[in-house]
Every structure is written in C-alpha cells, then in structure tokens.
Amino acid sequence: MSFSVSSFWESLVSALAYAPVTIKLTAITFVVSLVLGTIIATIRYYKVPVLSQIFAVFVTAYLGLPTMVALLLYNIIFMTCYADVANVLHITVPISEVDPIIIGYFALILGTSCSVSESVRGAFRGIDKVQFEAGYSIGLGKFKTLTRVIYPQMVPILLPGLQNSLIGLLKASNLVSAISVIEIMTGALLPSLLYYSYLEGYVAAALVYWLIGIGIEVIGYLAEKNSGKYLKQVATG
C-alpha cells in the first residue's frame, strides 16, 4: 500500500476549505440546542402542566432514534412533501435551489437539544433548593432567580458534559454528507475521486476533525479553569 504525500496534501487543503461548513453547522446547532435544551429542562423541572409531559415523552422517545435514521427520514419527507408545501405557502424556489444543509440543522438540533436538556436536568438536581429560596426571599421573581442565580451556578456543573456533547456533535455533523452536503470528509475525498487516493483522503479528513476536536477541548479546558472559582477546592487525600 502506498501513501502519496502530494495527494494527501491536496485532500488536506480541500478538507480545510470545507472545514468552515462543519464548524458553522456544529457551532450554530450547539448554541441553538443549548438554548432549546435549557428551555425544555426548565419546563420539565417546574413541571409545567401539559408541556412538561409532552417533552418528557418526546425526549425519551427521541433519544433512542439514531441520528442517521433521523437525517434520512427528514430528508425523504422533505423531498416528497416540498413541492406540495411550497405550493400552499406560495414559495417559488425550486427544490434544487434549497440547500440540503437545513435538513442537517433540523435533525442535529432536535437530537442535541434532547441530550442537552438531560444534562441541564442533571444540573438542576445539583443546585441546592435554598439557592432558589434565597432568590425569592430577596424579592426576585422566578425568571430572575433562574437567570441571576440558578443558571450561572449550573455553568461549572455543565461544562464537562457540554464539552462531551459538542465533540459528539462535531462527529455527528459528518453524517450530513449522506444528504449530499459537502463538509470536511466529502471535501477531503474530492481529490480522491480523481486519483483514487482514498487512503490519503480519509487520513486528511481524520486529521482535520482531530484538530477541531483538540480546539474544542482547549476551549473546554480554559472555560472550566475560569468558571466555578467560587467552588470549594477538591478534597485531597
């Protein structure tokens, strides 16, 4: 088996050119999921009638659905229903003009929101009840108690888990290649299609994912170091 450095280099350059697609997809999905997941967890924590039951069933059911199945399912629904829906809504853009990445966003955001909501629920359990009561006792309302007291205290609890979710999401974002979105892996394979240099292509893709992964871990490390300074030091011995 031979390894062509020049083909590898070409694949690496091509993969890097598509890295912004993956990074943007991962980052936007993560931020939106963090917001949605926190809202879902808060609704469930406060046992808001009807909504909390709906989300409990939805999250439990949805977490069992593989991302690839979800992605292909939404894609096929989109393909078959787009014309009719566009007709009703008077959208004149033909389906060929619609960027398939929106289906990627949809599938990834749904899945990540569910898993993030479970982490946030865990973080809620890590907060002492008296922190809520202290907020109420000085006259803060429910919303301000959450935003001023509870959510900030969740950050250090959530960070390790969120870093894990973010790396998982980075890797899952690769699946959008299945619905013909060109991202890091398919980008790395573009030169391979010409030269049959698949080994070089895959290694280049792996390297780029690995670099982004390291970047996330460095950010995670710095965030952990800078948050929760108020917490007691870890017991020694």
Place this chain on the structure above:
Amino acid sequence: MIELTGVKKSFGKQEVLKDVSIKVDDGEVVVILGPSGSGKTTLLRSINFLEKADSGTMKFSDKIINFKNPKKKDILYMRRHTGFVFQNYGLFAHKTVLQNVMEGLVQVQKKSKQEAQQIAEEVLQNVGMLEKKDSYPSQLSGGQQQRVGIARAVALKPEVILFDEPTSALDPELVGETLEVIKKVAKTGITMIVVTHEMSFAEDVADRVIFMDGGVVVEEGKPGEIFYKPKEERTRQFLSRIIPQDAYVI
C-alpha cells in the same frame, strides 16, 4: 403589623399547622420556640410563601392575603417587604459577599450600582464583614456566612425580618458572634420574628415568646413569664429539657 389567622398546613396526611393565629406588632421582637416538628419553621416560611399554607389569612400593612389562593402580586409584595435569614445561610454561592448584599438592591429595588455598593458596604461594616467583601461564601466560616446573610436581609430595609433558626447550623463557638449581630439588628427597632432554640437570646431580646407544639400555639407571653412561670404543663416539660436544671461537671 403582621397578623396571621387560622393558618393550616398539611404535608400529605401529616397536619403540621392546625389553625395557628399569631399577631406581631410593629417594632416587636417575637421569638417562636418549640420542639422539632412543632410547625414553627413552617409557620415562619409561610409568611413569605417559601411554604404554601393551605388556608388562613394574613394581614400585613393594609393588605389582607388569603393563603388558599394568594395572588402572584401579593406573594411578591410579601417577599419584597420581608427579609429572610436561613438556617443554612443561603448565600448565593457564585457571588462574593458584596455581590450577595447588592443583588436585591440592584435587581429588585433598582438602585444604581454605586448607591447599592454604598449601602451594602455600610451594612457589611455593621455586621463586621466589610473586610471580607470580596470573598466567596465557600471561603467563610459558618458564622461569617450567617452575618452576611443577615446583612443581605437588612440592606433591603424590610419591614419585618424572619429568622429561621439562624444559629442552629453553627459551631457552638460561632453562635455568640451571630447572636450579637442579631441583637444589634433588634436594637434598630425593626420588627423581627425569630425561630430559635437559644433561650438566653430569647430572654435578652424578645418582647414576647410564643411556644408552639404539635402545630398549635400552646402558650405565649413575656419571656420572663414563659420561662419562669409557664402556665401549661407542655411548656414546662419542654423547658425543663432545654434549660439545664443542675449544672454538672464531667
């Protein structure tokens, strides 16, 4: 003035408050005594709705609030006009001492940061915690945390301060410094309702002592009357266990 009438509360099948009525006048310091499970803490917590009583009414200033279905506005009103000092301090863990005291001043009373800081520093000075203003609660002893807890309540200038066993979680050595601070607050003439087991504190500071047991008020009166001439057998029984009859040396 704060007046509770016919307050009832059950946790499941357990009836914790069975038709309790108390009245506290402006500027009065009232100590509520009683064994654990007597309902004293629940009663105190229902005043600012940290606990939701099942029925009864509360008269506060010119408001009459029904415990059965209090309006959100009334709950907020009570919380904004009463201070609460927690047994386990309840300081905001992620905020410094100064930020803890400033939070309500800025977020609730909408004071400017500058003004809030000035008030906070003054109150912290009074409880002897100004030097620690930049520390986090986890860096303080229990007694220091509780003094900050008191400062946080006092800074908001509430009409009534509710103390829920403020020294129960403290090392015996730290009880004194905390009680001194509470006494100092009492001298400012603010209305206080204190749930405590500290008899000598009650005797020194209280205008009136209320003895509760089994979810009812058994007896109330001046500290001297309750401690030395209790009318009810149950009060006598309780006090005999708390006030040592004979001091002995081990």
